[in-house]
Each structure stands twice: as structure tokens, then as C-alpha cells.
Amino acid sequence: MPLHVHDPEESASARLHVRAQLATGSELMEVPKSALGVAGVPAETAYRIVHDELLLDGNARLNLATFVTTWMEPEAEALMAECASKNMIDKDEYPQTAELERRCVSVLANLWHASPGEEATGCSTTGSSEACMLGGLALQRRWRARRAAAGLPADRPNLVMGANVQVCWEKFCRYFDVEPRLVPVGPEIPYLTAEAAAASCDERTIGVVAVLGSTYDGSYEPVAEIAAALDALAASGGPDVPMHVDGASGGFVAPFLDPDLVWDFRLDRVQSINASGHKFGLVYPGVGWVIWRDRSALPDELVFEVDYLGGSMGTFALNFSRPGAQVVAQYYSFLRLGFEGYRKVQLQSRETAQWLAGEVGELGPFELVSDGSGIPAFAFSMRDPSGPSVYDVSEALRGRGWLVPAYPMPPAMEEKSVLRVVVRNGFSLDLAGMLLEDMRRVMDRLGPPAGHPVGPPAGHSVGSAPGPSGGPASGAGAHAGRKAFSH
Numbered sequence: 001m002p003l004h005v006h007d008p009e010e011s012a013s014a015r016l017h018v019r020a021q022l023a024t025g026s027e028l029m030e031v032p033k034s035a036l037g038v039a040g041v042p043a044e045t046a047y048r049i050v051h052d053e054l055l056l057d058g059n060a061r062l063n064l065a066t067f068v069t070t071w072m073e074p075e076a077e078a079l080m081a082e083c084a085s086k087n088m089i090d091k092d093e094y095p096q097t098a099e100l101e102r103r104c105v106s107v108l109a110n111l112w113h114a115s116p117g118e119e120a121t122g123c124s125t126t127g128s129s130e131a132c133m134l135g136g137l138a139l140q141r142r143w144r145a146r147r148a149a150a151g152l153p154a155d156r157p158n159l160v161m162g163a164n165v166q167v168c169w170e171k172f173c174r175y176f177d178v179e180p181r182l183v184p185v186g187p188e189i190p191y192l193t194a195e196a197a198a199a200s201c202d203e204r205t206i207g208v209v210a211v212l213g214s215t216y217d218g219s220y221e222p223v224a225e226i227a228a229a230l231d232a233l234a235a236s237g238g239p240d241v242p243m244h245v246d247g248a249s250g251g252f253v254a255p256f257l258d259p260d261l262v263w264d265f266r267l268d269r270v271q272s273i274n275a276s277g278h279k280f281g282l283v284y285p286g287v288g289w290v291i292w293r294d295r296s297a298l299p300d301e302l303v304f305e306v307d308y309l310g311g312s313m314g315t316f317a318l319n320f321s322r323p324g325a326q327v328v329a330q331y332y333s334f335l336r337l338g339f340e341g342y343r344k345v346q347l348q349s350r351e352t353a354q355w356l357a358g359e360v361g362e363l364g365p366f367e368l369v370s371d372g373s374g375i376p377a378f379a380f381s382m383r384d385p386s387g388p389s390v391y392d393v394s395e396a397l398r399g400r401g402w403l404v405p406a407y408p409m410p411p412a413m414e415e416k417s418v419l420r421v422v423v424r425n426g427f428s429l430d431l432a433g434m435l436l437e438d439m440r441r442v443m444d445r446l447g448p449p450a451g452h453p454v455g456p457p458a459g460h461s462v463g464s465a466p467g468p469s470g471g472p473a474s475g476a477g478a479h480a481g482r483k484a485f486s487h
């Protein structure tokens with residue numbers, strides 16, 4: 001969460017003005033902004049003050065920066081409202097909510113090909129950032145136990161990952177005293193490779209993190225190749241290093257759209273996987289999930305037992321109280337959509353992303369960095385650095401309500417800045433076409449670099465879209481390179 005600094009002067013002087021129609025007396029024409037008033041205000045007045053301030057927020061449906069879900073069905077919203085007061089930690093008081101959480105863990109264990117005989121274990125979290133922390137802690141404690149059993153020192157652990165990882169992994173390393181071994185990426189190799197991962201490991205490596213769906217450009221890292229390289233490293237007498245897959249987004253995309261891609265518990269070296277239910281799991285924020293392939297992958301010392309219906313239940317979390325509404329909504333989504341429903345939703349998002357990426361790539365000023373063939377997201381840069389920057393384009397698009405982030409690529413690639421579009425459930429081809437037209441208008445106003453026309457090639461129809469079965473454009477390679485976008 002962002003840190004905020006208290007301003008004593010503002011607390012003493014700043015006031016919020018109350019509409020005349022809502023004021024019940026002259027003393028309620030204004031109220032303190034950053035301090036408690038002597039008395040409260042009527043419910044309608046409080047609602048109107050907050051409601052009007054929030055008009056300044058962007059429209060969540062037009063926020064193409066976020067991966068989190070911004071639309072759910074009314075029935076799901078009703079269930080969440082019914083469960084808003086339920087505390088997820090109170091298993092004894094809300095046993096059926098706990099049961100729905102258990103079922104969700106089973107659904108994901110099956111989806112990620114956990115072996116029936118290995119007793120996969122998992123839990124819900126507030127999001128993938130917490131899930132990553134839990135996965136990292138399990139790797140750290142298992143490494144310490146192995147070192148202690150061998151009579152070796154257990155100080156100075158390290159974690160190997162590409163420089164394009166989500167910032168939560170650097171937080172994990174800083175908070176829990178682990179050296180982050182950030183493998184450099186570059187324009188030619190913008191992701192963690194198998195060779196680089198294995199070469200970065202030593203006897204103090206607690207694990208390797210592979211990312212299934214980069215926050216920079218949506219690409220998948222080669223999980224199976226990394227696992228094979230680590231197998232070879234162990235077979236040759238090197239360290240036996242486990243893997244964690246950060247599937248914050250891809251964990252809810254690859255099983256439905258890329259079933260032949262081997263990245264999950266089918267690989268023996270993969271010990272744990274996290275995913276965000278509130279991203280392509282299609283649930284409002286915030287809920288995440290982390291699954292370990294078996295109980296041995298989660299050290300008992302990290303598990304706390306809580307009373308539950310006269311018995312006990314193991315828990316593992318960094319927080320305590322949180323609402324059960326998102327877990328209930330996750331189970332609703334699993335029931336509502338089933339495998340085929342999730343496949344259709346994710347396929348539509350990917351097709352829209354690939355079509356839009358292809359159209360953007362044909363606009364003169366832009367150059368694709370990725371094409372939406374991983375998770376439904378793509379990145380693009382400016383062809384000519386002497387013209388308008390990605391930051392100019394991002395700012396101009398805000399005038400029409402579009403929130404399209406601009407940011408530099410990871411270390412060793414930071415000289416390139418890009419724009420990124422995330423296509424989520426509810427972002428239709430119609431909206432994609434509107435965004436494309438607004439991008440054309442923005443570039444007309446900003447002025448194209450010399451020699452690069454704004455419009456598409458002659459005879460090309462900007463408004464055309466793929467049919468129901470797809471026909472999306474293909475573009476840049478599937479792999480391309482870290483920004484602190486939230487899990």
C-alpha cells in the first residue's frame with residue numbers, strides 16, 4: 001500500500017463544503033477534511049460528499065493499465081454484498097465460506113495438474129503479491145532445513161529471477177533478507193532463459209521464479225525449458241533448485257487457451273504456483289491463490305492451527321482479517337462458467353488483444369513490442385524518438401477517458417519506453433475500435449514524426465474486426481521483457 005504523510009496544518013484548516021440542499025443548519029455548511037468533526041453528518045450528506053469526490057477517479061472499465069477485473073455479473077455482485085461482513089479468518093463462524101475456499105483450492109489443483117496422490121495444498125490470499133510472499137517463504141524455509149540437515153550454514157540465501165519480475169518479488173527479498181538475483185534481460189533476450197537461470201544458481205539459491213505472463217508485455221517465460229536446465233544442473237552434481245511459477249495472470253489463461261503448454265505441476269521441479277483470482281480469474285479485487293504440489297512442499301513450521309467446528313484447520317497467511325466475499329465470488333465464477341466458459345471468455349479477450357495489436361502496429365507512429373499471444377495484453381513503442389513520446393500519447397488519451405500506461409522497460413532495456421494495453425473481460429471489439437480511432441485522432445493532434453503517416457496503408461479498413469472464430473493479427477514475438485503493477 002502507498003505510504004501517506006500526515007499534514008498537521010491541513011488537518012487543522014482544510015474544510016469540505018456541504019451543498020446547501022444537504023446542510024441541516026449553518027454549522028453544517030462545511031466539515032473538516034482531514035480531522036474528525038465534533039459531530040457527524042446525515043448519511044445522505046456523507047454519501048454525497050464522498051460520491052462527488054470520487055467523480056474525479058478514472059472510469060475503471062476504460063482503465064487499460066490494470067489487470068484486475070472491472071466487471072462482474074449482477075448476481076456475483078449480489079453475492080459479494082451478502083458476504084461483505086463475513087470475516088474470512090473466522091472459519092468456525094462461517095464454515096460454508098471456508099468450504100467454498102477449500103473447493104476453489106481443489107479446482108485450481110486439478111486445473112494445474114496436481115497429482116491425485118500428492119495431496120496438493122493451498123489457500124486464498126489478498127492477491128498474488130501475498131501469494132508470492134507465501135511461496136517465497138516456503139522455498140526459504142525448505143532451503144534452511146536442507147542446509148541444517150547437511151550441517152551447512154544457512155545464511156545469505158538468494159532467489160533467482162529475471163529482471164522483468166513483478167516488484168513484489170523484490171519486496172519479498174528485502175523483507176525476508178534474501179538476495180535478489182535479477183538476471184539481466186535485453187532487447188534480444190527480454191525474458192529469463194533456461195541457460196541464464198541455471199548459471200545464476202548456487203548452493204545458496206532457495207529457488208527460481210518463472211513468470212507466466214509478464215506485467216511488461218504479457219509474454220510467457222519458458223517454464224519447461226528452465227525446469228529442464230535445472231534438472232540437468234542437479235544431475236551434473238550442482239544444486240537441486242526448486243521452482244515457483246508466478247502465474248498471477250497466466251495461471252488463469254494458459255490452462256484454457258494453451259493446454260499443450262507444459263508449465264505447471266506436470267513439471268516435477270515446480271513446487272508452487274500462484275495466481276490472481278481478481279485478474280483473469282474474473283473476480284473483483286482482491287483475491288489471490290497459492291497452491292503447493294504436496295504437503296511436503298509447505299513446511300509445517302509455517303502453518304498455524306486454528307479451531308474449526310470442534311477440530312482444527314491449518315492456516316498460512318501474512319494478514320488476518322479480510323472479507324470472504326471475493327472467495328465466494330471466485331466459487332461463483334467457477335460454477336457459472338465451467339471450463340468451457342472460461343475458455344470462451346479468455347479466447348475472446350486474446351482475440352481482441354491480438355486484433356488491436358495488429359491494428360496499432362499498422363499505424364505509422366507505433367512499433368509492437370508484443371502482440372497479445374500470451375496473456376491478453378500487448379506493449380508498443382514509438383518508432384521515432386524525435387516525435388511525440390509514449391508519455392505524450394498516454395496523457396492525450398486521458399482526455400477521452402482512456403487510461404493507457406506509459407513506462408520504461410526493465411533494467412538493461414530502460415532506454416525503451418512503451419505503452420501497454422490489457423484486454424480484460426468486458427473490453428469488447430467495439431471498445432477496441434473506439435480506442436483505435438481515438439489513437440488516430442491523438443496522433444493527428446500531436447503530429448507524426450516526419451516520414452511516418454498516421455493512417456493505415458491504402459485500402460486497409462481500420463474498423464474491420466475478426467469474426468467469432470478469431471482471425472487476429474500476428475506480430476512481434478511472444479517473448480518480450482518490470483514495472484510495479486499491482487498483483
